[in-house]
Amino acid sequence: MSSISARRLAKELAEIHSEGCPVGINLVKADDFTCWWFTIEVMGESLYQDEKFTLQFRFDSGYPISSPAVQFVVTDGKQAPIHPHVYSNGHICASILGNEWSPVLSVVAVCVTLQSMLASCKEKQRPVDNDRYIRHAPDNPKKTQFHYDDDTV
Amino acid sequence: MTGFSDKRLDKLMNDIQDPLDFPENTAAPGLRSLDTALRCPICSEFFEGPVTLICGHCFCSLCIRTFLGTKQECPTCRRTDVNEGHLRVNPVMEETVLSWQNSRSFILQLLKVGESRQNGVHGSKKRRKIDDSDSDLDAERIGSSSGRGARDDDSDDSTVKISEVGETELHTPKPNDFVPCPVCSKRVLLKDINIHIDNGCKEKADPSSSKSQWAGILGTKSQTAKSTKRKGKEVVSSDDEDLPLPKKSYGTLKDKAIKELLSEHNLPTTGDRNTLIARHQQWVIIYNANRDKSSKQRKSIEILRQELKQWESRQKGKSKTEISDATTYQREQKSEFERLVNAARPKKTTPSSLSPVPQVRSVHVSFHKDDNTIVLDSEEETPRIS
Ligand SMILES: [Zn+2]
Numbered sequence: 001m002s003s004i005s006a007r008r009l010a011k012e013l014a015e016i017h018s019e020g021c022p023v024g025i026n027l028v029k030a031d032d033f034t035c036w037w038f039t040i041e042v043m044g045e046s047l048y049q050d051e052k053f054t055l056q057f058r059f060d061s062g063y064p065i066s067s068p069a070v071q072f073v074v075t076d077g078k079q080a081p082i083h084p085h086v087y088s089n090g091h092i093c094a095s096i097l098g099n100e101w102s103p104v105l106s107v108v109a110v111c112v113t114l115q116s117m118l119a120s121c122k123e124k125q126r127p128v129d130n131d132r133y134i135r136h137a138p139d140n141p142k143k144t145q146f147h148y149d150d151d152t153v
Numbered sequence: 154m155t156g157f158s159d160k161r162l163d164k165l166m167n168d169i170q171d172p173l174d175f176p177e178n179t180a181a182p183g184l185r186s187l188d189t190a191l192r193c194p195i196c197s198e199f200f201e202g203p204v205t206l207i208c209g210h211c212f213c214s215l216c217i218r219t220f221l222g223t224k225q226e227c228p229t230c231r232r233t234d235v236n237e238g239h240l241r242v243n244p245v246m247e248e249t250v251l252s253w254q255n256s257r258s259f260i261l262q263l264l265k266v267g268e269s270r271q272n273g274v275h276g277s278k279k280r281r282k283i284d285d286s287d288s289d290l291d292a293e294r295i296g297s298s299s300g301r302g303a304r305d306d307d308s309d310d311s312t313v314k315i316s317e318v319g320e321t322e323l324h325t326p327k328p329n330d331f332v333p334c335p336v337c338s339k340r341v342l343l344k345d346i347n348i349h350i351d352n353g354c355k356e357k358a359d360p361s362s363s364k365s366q367w368a369g370i371l372g373t374k375s376q377t378a379k380s381t382k383r384k385g386k387e388v389v390s391s392d393d394e395d396l397p398l399p400k401k402s403y404g405t406l407k408d409k410a411i412k413e414l415l416s417e418h419n420l421p422t423t424g425d426r427n428t429l430i431a432r433h434q435q436w437v438i439i440y441n442a443n444r445d446k447s448s449k450q451r452k453s454i455e456i457l458r459q460e461l462k463q464w465e466s467r468q469k470g471k472s473k474t475e476i477s478d479a480t481t482y483q484r485e486q487k488s489e490f491e492r493l494v495n496a497a498r499p500k501k502t503t504p505s506s507l508s509p510v511p512q513v514r515s516v517h518v519s520f521h522k523d524d525n526t527i528v529l530d531s532e533e534e535t536p537r538i539s
Pocket residue numbers: 193194195196197198200201212213216
């Protein structure tokens with residue numbers, strides 16, 4: 001069974017291995033086509049100097065038509081960045097992961113977008129409704145329908 | 154290494170081709186971007202049955218039809234006034250892709266020969282990039298200059314035969330290895346692959362995975378390729394073949410009517426209402442996407458049925474295992490993963506090119522501001538059914 005998703009991900013992986021990731025982004029785990037981990041650091045001046053976060057991608061067989069489930073890893077002592085769009089359980093409110101996902105995007109493109117989301121952060125704080133959200137949050141962030149009203153990156 | 158030079162097998166072993174097979178622009182102007190431009194931005198494969206939307210963006214018919222079933226938007230430019238009715242076949246692109254696929258390995262071989270001539274005995278690191286026919290062992294040998302030199306003496310020899318293209322392949326499988334069929338992706342013993350393809354990808358009796366009805370419809374192993382083809386044509390007359398299948402609004406249809414729609418195309422009528430609808434919906438997509446190819450490139454109805462069946466079994470696996478505890482799926486994917494990653498491995502050994510940042514399409518992102526508007530949606534993901 002060589003699904004479109006497996007073949008697409010194999011190509012993305014081959015490109016990462018041969019071309020490398022953009023600066024500050026590193027692939028740390030890709031043992032299969034269901035779950036990949038990256039580390040993300042913000043380069044240059046930012047509120048996240050010297051912080052390193054781990055980003056998890058989960059893929060289903062509908063990828064890339066269906067978006068990957070992306071969140072920060074918050075186990076094994078890892079922490080989600082403190083950011084107005086990142087919940088303490090690692091879930092991220094970003095339209096590119098929801099209604100603005102497009103199958104022409106790639107895993108690396110998502111990493112770069114989230115890196116720039118952190119880079120442009122002006123104030124380190126959790127989303128206002130963090131506590132309420134994480135109490136009821138589904139395991140899969142794709143099951144949350146975030147509302148994206150803010151057009152700032 | 155020779156002996157498996159069958160064209161079909163070449164196709165199979167060239168499974169994981171991508172634009173990185175070609176050197177950077179400075180070394181081979183335009184080739185890498187040409188190889189990219191002829192690929193569908195959704196699946197990253199060469200366009201299969203290319204179609205364009207009104208904005209001019211081009212995709213495989215199957216890819217864009219599947220996508221438009223989830224969202225009315227051009228994946229590339231996000232224009233929203235697009236729909237399936239706008240799809241126009243792009244036979245010129247199809248022709249271009251076929252020609253490029255024919256010349257691709259030849260060009261790679263020319264590049265390889267040219268490179269080794271230029272670089273002489275002291276082969277540069279760049280060489281490895283286009284060297285997609287060397288074995289893994291060779292990647293190790295590259296480290297030692299003596300091994301490299303010995304190797305290059307061979308390649309430097311002006312008697313290098315272009316006709317050898319494709320005969321020296323990576324990880325050449327043995328006759329008793331399972332390899333994925335290039336047509337239907339089913340894993341088949343290498344020694345059986347030609348018979349399998351000649352038989353129109355029919356299974357050699359696989360009672361575990363196929364429902365009896367599917368088996369009946371897809372025929373028994375005793376059937377020959379010829380009878381298969383004839384059977385396909387019986388179902389869809391040549392007049393019908395000229396028209397795309399219309400999309401149905403299933404809401405107004407009784408189960409019986411949906412079953413009739415399926416029977417018309419000699420498809421199974423088993424399963425609950427949602428299964429029936431999903432099956433017919435996917436059949437319309439597969440059928441119409443096939444129609445968007447030039448007649449020479451079209452698959453037989455028989456193979457389309459096979460593809461529908463595979464799609465259905467993938468859907469089942471998908472709904473059974475939620476993404477969070479997808480251990481079965483994970484296990485299934487593991488071997489596939491290893492195969493594909495191994496196929497891609499020689500390209501990874503390219504330390505010379507770790508520098509440039511891959512091109513990332515610019516993306517527009519927005520975030521929520523009004524924190525009271527978050528809605529939890531705990532509904533199960535359902536198959537796409539309108
Ligand atoms: Zn495609």
